[in-house]
Amino acid sequence: MxxxxxxxxxxxxxxxxxxxxxxxxxxxxxxxxxxxxxxxxxxxxxxxxxxxxxxxxxxxxxxxxxxxxxxxxxxxxxxxxxxxxxxxxxxxxxxxxxxxxxxxxxxxxxxxxxxxxxxxxxxxxxxxxxxxxxxxxxxxxxxxxxxxxxxxxxxxxxxxxxxxxxxxxxxxxxxxxxxxxxxxxxxxxxxxxxxxxxxxxxxGQIKLDADLSDLADSLHFGVSQSEVSGAIYSQSSALGVQFIQERTTQAQTVVNLELLFEGVTSGVPIASFLSKTNSLTA
Structure with a gap:
């Protein structure tokens, strides 16, 4: 299209x-x-x-x-x-x-x-x-x-x-x-x-381009009371420490678009953690 x-x-x-x-x-x-x-x-x-x-x-x-x-x-x-x-x-x-x-x-x-x-x-x-x-x-x-x-x-x-x-x-x-x-x-x-x-x-560039289903399959979004080891990206919030991890055995979570956006615009290479067959990157 x-x-x-x-x-x-x-x-x-x-x-x-x-x-x-x-x-x-x-x-x-x-x-x-x-x-x-x-x-x-x-x-x-x-x-x-x-x-x-x-x-x-x-x-x-x-x-x-x-x-x-x-x-x-x-x-x-x-x-x-x-x-x-x-x-x-x-x-x-x-x-x-x-x-x-x-x-x-x-x-x-x-x-x-x-x-x-x-x-x-x-x-x-x-x-x-x-x-x-x-x-x-x-x-x-x-x-x-x-x-x-x-x-x-x-x-x-x-x-x-x-x-x-x-x-x-x-x-x-x-x-x-x-x-x-x-x-x-x-x-x-x-x-x-x-x-x-x-x-x-x-x-001036497209830093991430991916289906929400692929993001949910590949990444785990969560909240913790302390820093999480191995997190791709994390930030403090009123709820605690919000974080993104590469998903392995964890249950699928809803994609936190705000946290994803903050991670990508902070320079974290989120796209490298996604399924290569389903994601599109610039």
Whole structure:
């Protein structure tokens, strides 16, 4: 679905953001792209959407070069930026009616149900909605679009706790097996129990790219009252010492995404402890 080869990208008069970056993705995954603020998450999504152009290298999405903005490509990719992109003078229902013809598999029934689930008044002009409600309209559009690739930039930013929970549930229930979602976020806890795969972007490179199932098979996550011998990574917390170990005979544990992220961005070579057949590294 996505192939990125030797990607170089920089903004004018700024230092290089990506250098010789490589990445690929298959169909049918919910992928979390994690990174600190300024790591380039939003820029990477915009390159995939064809809104920013590489300085060099090749990017292929659904067999198309995004920067060419082919009509078929545009009908199969839906991008929701972090900032509001909706026309304020229209109510959500009218905006959906205008946009729907551009997406062949758009499901208006799902859109109506999602707005109801998100408690958004479809008849109210978008400019009169709060930032969080406007974000919900954009997410409802994306999840109703039927697009093969959905790109979400900080989708839970501005949502309250109940709305975040509703978003996670709807994301899982609405998607079909032939759809792929890439979610860029620094709010790691908001993605728990949602992702199939995690990609960590740091210092212009992809430091880890692996399925959650492979991480759970290969690594043991735990908490101890003291330092653990042989830990790959550990840090103190209010609960004690949180740690990551290579899994041998231990029972499988839930992947602690926050601890994993801290370990990877601290320079720990987590990828070297994963199954070579199931993990993808840059």
């Amino acid at each position: 996505i192939q990125v080869q030797n990607l170089d990208f920089s903004y004018s008069k700024k230092s290089q953001l990506f250098s010789q970056l490589n990445w690929e993705s298959r169909t049918g995954n919910i992928i979390g792209m994690l990174g600190k603020n300024g790591a380039g998450k939003s820029s990477f999504l915009r390159i995939l959407a064809g809104l920013l152009f590489p300085n060099s290298g090749q990017v292929s999405v659904l067999g198309f070069s995004p920067e060419q903005r082919n009509q078929t490509f545009l009908s199969e990719v839906f991008f929701v930026p972090d900032e509001n992109f909706l026309p304020g003078y229209l109510p959500a229902e009218r905006y959906q009616q205008i946009l729907q013809p551009f997406y062949p598999r758009f499901d208006s029934e799902i859109f109506t149900r999602l707005l109801d689930r998100f408690e958004v008044d479809s008849q109210e002009k978008i400019k009169n909605l709060s930032f969080g409600q406007q974000k919900k309209v954009g997410l409802a559009m994306a999840l109703s679009s039927g697009c093969a690739l959905i790109l979400l930039d900080e989708p839970t930013n501005g949502l309250d706790i109940s709305s975040k929970s509703a978003f996670r549930k709807e994301l899982i229930s609405v998607l079909s097996e032939d759809q792929t979602v890439v979610i860029a976020t620094h709010l790691i806890r908001d993605l728990e129990n949602t992702l199939d795969r995690v990609m960590i972007l740091d210092q």
